[in-house]
Amino acid sequence: MKPSVADPEHHIDPTDFAQAEINKSLSPETKIRLLRDMIRIRRFEETAGKHYNAGKMGGFLHRYDGQESIAVGCASLMGAHDHMITAYRNHGHALSVGMSMEECMAELFGRATGCSKGKGGSMHFFAPDKNYWGGHGIVGGQSPLGAGLAYYVKYKGLKGSCMCFMGDGAVNQGAYHESLNLAGLFDLPVIYVIENNGYSMGTSQARSSVYKNCLAYRADGYDIVWDLINGWDLYEVRAKMQIAVKRAHEESRPTVVEINTYRHYGHSVADSKAKVYRAEDEIERFKQHHDPIQLWRNRLMEEGVITEAVYQELDKAAKAEAVASVDFAEASAYPEFEDITKDVYFEVDEFTEAGRTGRHFFND
Amino acid sequence: MPVITYREAIRHALDEELARDENVVIMGEEVAQYDGAYKVTQGLWKKWGDKRVVDTPISEAGFIGMGIGASMLGVRPVMELMFWSFAYVAWDQMINNAATIRYMSGGKINCPIVIRGPANGGTNVGATHSHTPENFIANTPGLKVVCPATPYDAKGLMKAAIRDNDPVYVMENTVLYGETGEVPDEEYVIPIGVADVKREGSDISLIAHGRAVITCLKAAEILAEEHGIDCEVVDLRSIRPLDEETIIESVRKTNRALCVEENKPFCGVGAQIASLIQDRCFDDLDGPVGRISAVDAPAIYSPPLEKLQLPYPEQVVQKVLAMV
Numbered sequence: 001m002k003p004s005v006a007d008p009e010h011h012i013d014p015t016d017f018a019q020a021e022i023n024k025s026l027s028p029e030t031k032i033r034l035l036r037d038m039i040r041i042r043r044f045e046e047t048a049g050k051h052y053n054a055g056k057m058g059g060f061l062h063r064y065d066g067q068e069s070i071a072v073g074c075a076s077l078m079g080a081h082d083h084m085i086t087a088y089r090n091h092g093h094a095l096s097v098g099m100s101m102e103e104c105m106a107e108l109f110g111r112a113t114g115c116s117k118g119k120g121g122s123m124h125f126f127a128p129d130k131n132y133w134g135g136h137g138i139v140g141g142q143s144p145l146g147a148g149l150a151y152y153v154k155y156k157g158l159k160g161s162c163m164c165f166m167g168d169g170a171v172n173q174g175a176y177h178e179s180l181n182l183a184g185l186f187d188l189p190v191i192y193v194i195e196n197n198g199y200s201m202g203t204s205q206a207r208s209s210v211y212k213n214c215l216a217y218r219a220d221g222y223d224i225v226w227d228l229i230n231g232w233d234l235y236e237v238r239a240k241m242q243i244a245v246k247r248a249h250e251e252s253r254p255t256v257v258e259i260n261t262y263r264h265y266g267h268s269v270a271d272s273k274a275k276v277y278r279a280e281d282e283i284e285r286f287k288q289h290h291d292p293i294q295l296w297r298n299r300l301m302e303e304g305v306i307t308e309a310v311y312q313e314l315d316k317a318a319k320a321e322a323v324a325s326v327d328f329a330e331a332s333a334y335p336e337f338e339d340i341t342k343d344v345y346f347e348v349d350e351f352t353e354a355g356r357t358g359r360h361f362f363n364d
Numbered sequence: 365m366p367v368i369t370y371r372e373a374i375r376h377a378l379d380e381e382l383a384r385d386e387n388v389v390i391m392g393e394e395v396a397q398y399d400g401a402y403k404v405t406q407g408l409w410k411k412w413g414d415k416r417v418v419d420t421p422i423s424e425a426g427f428i429g430m431g432i433g434a435s436m437l438g439v440r441p442v443m444e445l446m447f448w449s450f451a452y453v454a455w456d457q458m459i460n461n462a463a464t465i466r467y468m469s470g471g472k473i474n475c476p477i478v479i480r481g482p483a484n485g486g487t488n489v490g491a492t493h494s495h496t497p498e499n500f501i502a503n504t505p506g507l508k509v510v511c512p513a514t515p516y517d518a519k520g521l522m523k524a525a526i527r528d529n530d531p532v533y534v535m536e537n538t539v540l541y542g543e544t545g546e547v548p549d550e551e552y553v554i555p556i557g558v559a560d561v562k563r564e565g566s567d568i569s570l571i572a573h574g575r576a577v578i579t580c581l582k583a584a585e586i587l588a589e590e591h592g593i594d595c596e597v598v599d600l601r602s603i604r605p606l607d608e609e610t611i612i613e614s615v616r617k618t619n620r621a622l623c624v625e626e627n628k629p630f631c632g633v634g635a636q637i638a639s640l641i642q643d644r645c646f647d648d649l650d651g652p653v654g655r656i657s658a659v660d661a662p663a664i665y666s667p668p669l670e671k672l673q674l675p676y677p678e679q680v681v682q683k684v685l686a687m688v
């Protein structure tokens with residue numbers, strides 16, 4: 001078992017990831033921006049949760065609280081040709097790549113001003129202009145798509161990658177295994193990021209998967225380099241992910257990383273046994289000692305980058321932004337009835353020649 | 365007679381069949397320790413233990429296929445799909461393997477499997493979670509598909525499905541899980557392939573399955589009270605095998621037919637019924653067969669819009685008024 005970081009060529013001291021080149025070069029402003037981005041996710045999710053419970057939204061709401069360092073850390077490494085795709089727990093990724101709280105909140109409220117015009121809902125946010133490809137509701141369904149986005153990057157000879165996120169439960173979908181084989185066989189610059197929060201709904205990792213060492217180690221069987229990351233340390237996320245990004249850019253080779261993390265709340269807001277399958281003290285322990293936001297905040301205080309006042313300021317701003325996004329959503333209109341059958345076919349929407357031959361829709 | 369929920373009715377069927385036949389095994393994601401995502405299997409793991417009620421990883425192709433394989437030797441798996449929408453991950457197993465193994469072996473192998481779970485829109489879970497594949501299944505010879513609308517039917521059909529020696533795919537509905545109805549304590553089984561006239565009437569036949577039956581019953585009430593129109597509501601219960609005689613008998617009596625379903629229109633169940641009616645009741649008809657289906661697009665998330673995407677009572681009322 002040889003995780004990629006152990007390779008001396010990367011010059012990484014596993015006892016201090018702050019010293020990795022990619023982190024040493026961070027300006028204080030950028031460090032503060034990373035903190036701000038994590039806080040924004042936390043406040044967005046809290047605000048969404050509150051309004052979900054008040055009956056303002058339908059469907060599911062899968063909150064990202066506790067996992068913020070992963071989306072923010074990974075997004076901070078993205079360049080012009082790096083892409084991102086994930087599953088249904090996708091609000092953090094969406095905000096990390098620069099989607100606005102307004103368009104995201106409006107989507108949750110089912111409004112026409114939402115990022116998917118109210119058509120996708122909580123699980124299905126997209127922003128292709130920001131290299132963000134969703135937001136996918138079917139567990140593991142995004143894994144071949146991630147390979148495909150990387151295929152484009154390689155096909156066009158670009159220096160880029162696709163970061164494809166998934167949960168610890170998704171690694172047992174066949175599509176994921178087929179994707180790994182394809183990625184290895186075709187030298188695709190894809191990075192599979194397993195956000196391991198220990199549970200898939202009410203099922204612990206031990207009850208859902210058999211594995212040697214760790215879930216990422218399964219990649220070894222496909223001759224794909226892998227790594228294991230402490231998700232609550234933003235420096236570590238960035239340092240190790242950067243190695244994978246570099247591998248994608250320079251060698252066009254895939255990587256599988258497993259990032260340990262924890263979700264603070266239930267699988268979705270409606271999780272009848274959220275406090276049954278996870279012991280209360282386990283939840284408390286992670287909130288107290290492994291909260292990526294608190295750890296990053298402490299780190300930046302130690303480094304003298306921020307003061308408590310700066311942190312409070314960021315937090316206040318994030319809260320205000322979240323509240324404003326609700327106002328925006330509530331002031332927005334719902335889609336029109338006619339919108340239900342729009343965005344189904346390109347050719348019909350664009351009224352092209354192909355869209356005008358034959359019948360496309362079959363209601364009266 | 366005891367009044368219980370649709371969810372409890374299915375649970376009672378599972379419980380009774382677990383007791384009746386030691387080969388019955390319940391399997392699926394979160395069905396055991398979590399008591400089921402929609403609590404259909406609540407308490408069964410506690411009562412029956414690890415051998416009979418089994419939690420699976422999120423590997424639909426794998427565990428559904430495993431169930432099909434086990435059924436070939438006589439295990440009688442009752443597989444839960446948390447949503448029928450996730451069946452697409454296991455489509456090859458369900459369509460290629462389960463439906464054809466008997467045929468391709470010249471009748472030497474049976475596949476007594478039940479695959480069950482909710483197949484419905486209307487809960488704002490978006491396009492990936494709102495599929496209603498009963499028409500796809502019914503399009504596949506070798507498979508049976510039933511769509512119960514009431515607690516009574518849900519229990520009786522589930523028991524028949526488990527005892528059936530062919531693959532039976534049962535499509536439930538999360539919107540109906542909490543609905544209540546009378547279910548007797550005494551054992552009963554509803555044969556698959558027998559429709560049920562849920563309301564007798566003389567002016568028009570409303571032909572439906574699943575939740576659309578409930579929609580039709582509400583519409584029929586409004587039509588009777590406010591418009592003096594007497595609707596007959598035929599609940600198909602089973603899509604394949606299809607009880608053609610009950611449909612024909614009803615249309616011969618009312619001379620008008622409206623097919624209502626929550627499925628999409630193209631090659632939907634209503635299309636098959638309409639074809640049957642024009643074939644067998646052409647001279648009895650006073651007008652063309654009508655159809656109401658979901659608005660023909662992927663399921664929209666936006667809650668007030670999704671409400672309009674699926675058939676609703678007032679829509680049925682308007683359609684009937686235009687037809688009679």
Ligand SMILES: Cc1ncc(C[n+]2csc(CCOP(=O)(O)OP(=O)(O)O)c2C)c(N)n1
Pocket residue numbers: 089137138139140166167168169170171197199200201267393422424446450453
């Ligand atoms: C194919 C499929 N099967 C089942 C589900 C229902 N489901 C949604 S999320 C989930 C658990 C996934 O857990 P994990 O991959 O660990 O991600 P996490 O929720 O922890 O982020 C399940 C079973 C689904 N959406 N798609």
Ligand SMILES: [Mg+2]
Pocket residue numbers: 167168169195196197198199200201
């Ligand atoms: Mg998980």
